[in-house]
Amino acid sequence: HLVQSGAEVGKPGESLKISCKASGDRSTNYWIAWVRQMPGKGLEWMGIVYLDDSDSIYSPSVQGQVTFLTDSSITTAFLHWTSLQASDTGIYYCARQKGNCGSGGCETGSFDIWGQGTMVTVSS
Amino acid sequence: DIQMTQSPTSLSASVGDRVTITCRASQFIHTYLHWYQHKPGSAPKLLLYTASTLQSGVPSRFSGRGSGTEFTLTIDSLQPDDFASYYCQQSFESPRTFGQGTKVDIK
Numbered sequence: 001h002l003v004q005s006g007a008e009v010g011k012p013g014e015s016l017k018i019s020c021k022a023s024g025d026r027s028t029n030y031w032i033a034w035v036r037q038m039p040g041k042g043l044e045w046m047g048i049v050y051l052d053d054s055d056s057i058y059s060p061s062v063q064g065q066v067t068f069l070t071d072s073s074i075t076t077a078f079l080h081w082t083s084l085q086a087s088d089t090g091i092y093y094c095a096r097q098k099g100n101c102g103s104g105g106c107e108t109g110s111f112d113i114w115g116q117g118t119m120v121t122v123s124s
Numbered sequence: 125d126i127q128m129t130q131s132p133t134s135l136s137a138s139v140g141d142r143v144t145i146t147c148r149a150s151q152f153i154h155t156y157l158h159w160y161q162h163k164p165g166s167a168p169k170l171l172l173y174t175a176s177t178l179q180s181g182v183p184s185r186f187s188g189r190g191s192g193t194e195f196t197l198t199i200d201s202l203q204p205d206d207f208a209s210y211y212c213q214q215s216f217e218s219p220r221t222f223g224q225g226t227k228v229d230i231k
Contacts, residue, residue: 035168035222042225043160043168043211047218059219060125093167107174109215110158114167 002032002094002115009121010084018118020094022075028052031097032077033111034068038090048097049077057103084122091117126150126214130223136231143199145226147212152192156216159188159197162225163208171210172197202228 005019020032034046047058049068056068065088069078077094094115099108127150137143147157155175162168170179172188175195185200199206207230212223 033220042209043162043213043222045213045220045222048220057218061219095168098173103218105154105156105217106215106220107154107156109156109220110170110173110213111160111168112170112173112179114169116167 002096002113004092004094004115004118007119007121009123011124012084012086012122014084015080015082016084016120017069017078017080018092018120020077020079020115022051022077022096026075028070028072028075030100031102032068032070033095033097034066034077034079035093035095035111036090037093037117038087041090043093046079048102050102051075051077055102084120086122086124088120089122091119093117125219126153126217126221128212128214128221128223130210130212130226132226133224134227134229136229137202138231139202139204141202143202143206143228145197145210145212145228147190147195147197147223149193149195149214149216153214153216155191156214157188157190157195158213158215159186160211160213161206161208162211168211199228 028051031048054070067080095111096113159172160168176188
C-alpha cells in the first residue's frame with residue numbers, strides 16, 4: 001500500500017512537502033510516480049523517482065517547479081515545492097511503477113498501486 | 125512529447141451495454157499502453173497493461189486491443205460500478221503521458 005499525507009493549504013510563495021509512504025514492503029528497488037489532477041482536468045504524469053536513491057525523471061511541465069525526494073530508510077517518497085503558486089492547486093497521487101525502468105521506453109511502465117491522493121490548495 | 129487522444133471524451137450508456145473507448149498515440153508506441161479507471165474521491169485503478177493484459181483482480185468484461193498507434197478499451201455488459209472516467213497512458217518514452225480521459229455516465 002501507498003499511504004499519502006493529508007490535505008494541505010498553503011499561500012503563494014510558501015514551501016510545501018507532501019509524502020507517500022510504502023507500507024507492508026521494506027523493499028526500495030522500485031520507482032514511484034507522481035501524478036496530478038488539476039481541478040476539472042485529467043491525470044497528468046509529473047515524473048518518477050527511484051525510492052532507493054532519489055534518481056528522478058521529471059516531465060518538462062514541472063521541471064524546476066518541484067523536487068522529488070525519498071528517504072529509503074522509511075520507504076517514503078516526497079514531493080516538494082519551494083514556492084507554491086495558485087496553479088499548483090490540485091490532487092496529487094503517488095503510484096508504484098510495475099517495472100524497474102527509468103528513462104526511455106518502459107514496457108512495464110504502468111502503475112499498479114496508488115496512494116489515496118493528497119489535496120493541495122494554494123490560496124492567498 | 126507523445127500526445128494521447130481519447131475518443132469520445134464522454135459517453136452515456138446503460139447497464140448491460142457494450143462500450144468501446146479509443147486511444148490514439150501521436151507516434152508509434154508498440155504496446156506500451158495502459159488503461160486506468162478513475163472515480164471521484166478515489167485513487168485511479170490499473171485495468172490493463174501492455175495494451176491487452178488484464179491486471180489481477182479486474183473483471184474479465186474489461187478487454188484491450190491494439191498496437192502501434194491505435195488502441196481500444198472495451199467493457200462488455202457495463203455494470204453500475206463501471207460508471208467512471210477512463211484514461212490511457214503510454215510508457216514508450218518520457219514524459220509518460222495520459223490521454224485526456226473518457227467519462228462514462230448513466231444514460
